[in-house]
Amino acid sequence: MTAAGDDAAHRTGRRPSRRTVLKAAGATALAVSAASALAGPAYAGEDSEDSESSTRDFIVIGAGFAGVTAARELRARGKRVTILEARSRIGGRTWTDTFAGQQVEMGGTWVEPTQPHIAKELKRYSIGLEEEDPLDRMLLPTPKGPKAFTPAEGNAAMGPLFEKLFEGSKQYFERPFQPLYRADLLQKLDKLSLRDRLNELKLSPADEMLINGQTAIYSGGASSEGALTMLAQWWSMAGWNNEGWSDTQRYRMKPGTVGMLSAMINEAKPTIVFNAPVASVAESGNRVHVTTRAGKTYSAKGVVVAVPVNVWHTIKFTPGLPAAHTAAASQGIGVKNALKIWIHAREGQGRFYGQAAEGGSPIPMFIPYKKTSEGQLYVGFSVDPKLDPTNTAQVKDAVKKLGADLDIIGLRAQNWGADEFSRGGWAFRKPGQLTSLYPDVLNQATNRITFASGDIAEGWTGFIDGAIESGLRAAQLANGEM
Ligand SMILES: Cc1cc2nc3c(=O)[nH]c(=O)nc-3n(C[C@H](O)[C@H](O)[C@H](O)COP(=O)(O)OP(=O)(O)OC[C@H]3O[C@@H](n4cnc5c(N)ncnc54)[C@H](O)[C@@H]3O)c2cc1C
Incomplete structure (x- = not known):
């Protein structure tokens, strides 16, 4: 069963048309500004939060899209929720920041207005979309080296x-x-x-x-x-x-991913404890006790674990997890060495898309972003652990392999594989995981412990839409509705 079982797209597998959804989402409206979103939600330090609070119903571990969705949905059911978040910010593998004077995303970025959960959230918060400008050309690999195609020819x-x-x-x-x-x-x-x-x-x-x-x-x-x-x-x-x-x-959220997340948090009104990495989750009688690395224990009737699957094995669960969850934790689902790099270059190469053949460049996918006062911003993706994203010569060489010579002004990268709170990037299932793990990882681990993650969505696994879907399902499971 899907989280949105009554959704037409889920029933039929057909997508609504983009025009319908864009209209419904109010594509030009912008109710949440990036500035107000970045101001952030209510915050409680570890010391100010009452760890034994008897009025707390649920603890959500992780303030990414999955965790924040679960918190909002539990709140809508009248439940009191505390979120324990390891970092000092919300968003997890989404992270709206600034580089070369432009709003950039260091992780998840593009949303498709026909993605069912994204469509509902865009409409709910009147969040507008920004469309990427068209490409000048595509640089694609051929046996004789990279070749320029028009976008129509390339596609x-x-x-x-x-x-x-x-x-x-x-x-x-x-x-x-x-x-x-x-x-x-x-x-x-x-x-x-x-x-x-x-x-x-x-x-x-x-x-x-x-x-x-x-x-x-x-x-x-x-x-x-x-x-x-x-x-x-x-x-x-x-x-x-x-x-x-x-x-x-093709489309980004105008206020950034943090804009949508902040709107969700403003509705959920959870207590959020930042800088609180969780070390253990122990079920005992009718309570679950969650202990942070700093040694503080919080308890509640139920817990939603909304950290990436690749992080599950760093948390000690009592009782132990069921077989499918244990297997998913040891195999991992997030891509191991995922790195996203922003490149600021002087004018000259224009809006080109670059793609290498398998093994052809340490940055095999390259996409243009906005112009700046000094030149042009590009974003690249890498899964090569040998790439040093701070080394201009290495990055220039990697882009040369795609067929473009850039005059690089600045670089900014986020290595999601090396980040201890993600231990990987976007989710991409390995052979066999869908049929062997999925029927079970979609369910609760125990009566009181439920998992949520974009890594284990039924639909858009590895996307923000999937994280929202998973958070919706987790809230229903945790509340005993499924
Ligand atoms: C480079 C990159 C590009 C991507 N591009 C796109 C895209 O264009 N479009 C798209 O839709 N999706 C994209 N994705 C995927 C998308 O970002 C994810 O699917 C989604 O953000 C996952 O959300 P989540 O809530 O499941 O996990 P996360 O966002 O990882 O949230 C988990 C949270 O748990 C916290 N946490 C971890 N360990 C602990 C602990 N021990 N204690 C407490 N808290 C902890 C983390 O700090 C984090 O805040 C991309 C991902 C990456 C990495």
């Missing part, structure tokens, strides 16, 4: 290859928001990596190069690491075509 070359890669997905993901709906068709398929599927297709080297950069980066470095069914599910939710798939990198 016309890649689209049919993706269609081949995901052939059959209309059947095996008949309802892509309920990925196990055709579990009968998925048992064998889910064991395939994207590399297995590419090998089956026997594409020409030129054709393979055009798409294996994407299959590799999303998987975490090598196409052999990621499950075919993960990318195929994203493709299916995006409407089973390249236009929908490309649109997942």
Whole structure:
């Protein structure tokens, strides 16, 4: 069952049209300004919060989209919630910041107005979207080196290859928001990596190069690491075509991701304790005791654990977790060495999109952002642990491999793999995880301990939409409604 079981998209697997959703979301309205959002929510230091408070119903661990959604939904059910957050800010793997005078996102950024939960939240808080400006050109790999294509040529070359890669997905993901709906068709398929599927297709080297950069980066470095069914599910939710798939990198929230999160927090009014990394969660009788690394214990009737799956193994759970949760914790779902880098360069190269073939560059995906007074901002993605994102020469060389020579003014990066509170970036399931772990990780771990994370969403796993979906489901589970 999905968190939004009555949602048309969930029932039929069809997407509403973008025009309908943009209209509903009030795409030009902007009720939440970035400035007010950055001012932040109510804050309680560890010392001022009454750890034994008998009026507290739930503790939510983690103030990312999943945790904040769960807190808001529990509050809507009349529950008192305390959020314990390890960092000094909200947002987790989303982080609205400033670089080269522009508002930038250091983590999750783009939302698709047809993503069901994003659509509802945009409308609820009258948050507008900003569309990326069009590209000048696409630099794509060929056997003779990088070549410039017009965006129309580039997409016309890649689209049919993706269609081949995901052939059959209309059947095996008949309802892509309920990925196990055709579990009968998925048992064998889910064991395939994207590399297995590419090998089956026997594409020409030129054709393979055009798409294996994407299959590799999303998987975490090598196409052999990621499950075919993960990318195929994203493709299916995006409407089973390249236009929908490309649109997942088209819109940003005007007030930044922090704008939506802050609006949610203003509604949830939880107590938030920052700088409070949790070390253990112990269920005992009709209470759960949550102890921070600093040794302070908070208790409540129930706990929603809304930290990334890759972090689960750093928290001691009593009683131990069920088998599927233990397996997910040891295998991990977030891509290990994910790094996002902002590059500020002098004018000259314009708005180009760059993509390398698998193994072709330490920064295999490169996207233009805004102009600045001095030049142009770009954003790159890397999963190469050897890349030093502070080293201008290394970054320049990585971009040269895509076919562009940049005059770099400044760099700013966030290494999500090295960050102890994420231990990885976007979620991307490994072969077998959907069919072996999912039926169980979607459920409660114990009567009083529930998990929420964009890493274990039914729909947009690895996206903000998925984190919201998971937070909604966790609140229902924790409140005994499912
Ligand atoms: C580089 C990058 C690019 C991405 N791009 C997109 C995109 O364009 N569009 C999109 O929709 N999604 C994107 N994503 C994915 C999206 O950001 C995530 O799916 C989503 O933010 C996950 O939310 P969450 O609440 O599940 O987890 P998180 O955001 O990770 O939140 C978990 C929270 O738990 C806290 N925490 C961790 N350990 C502890 C502890 N021991 N005690 C207390 N608190 C703890 C963390 O500090 C964090 O605040 C991207 C992710 C990355 C990394």
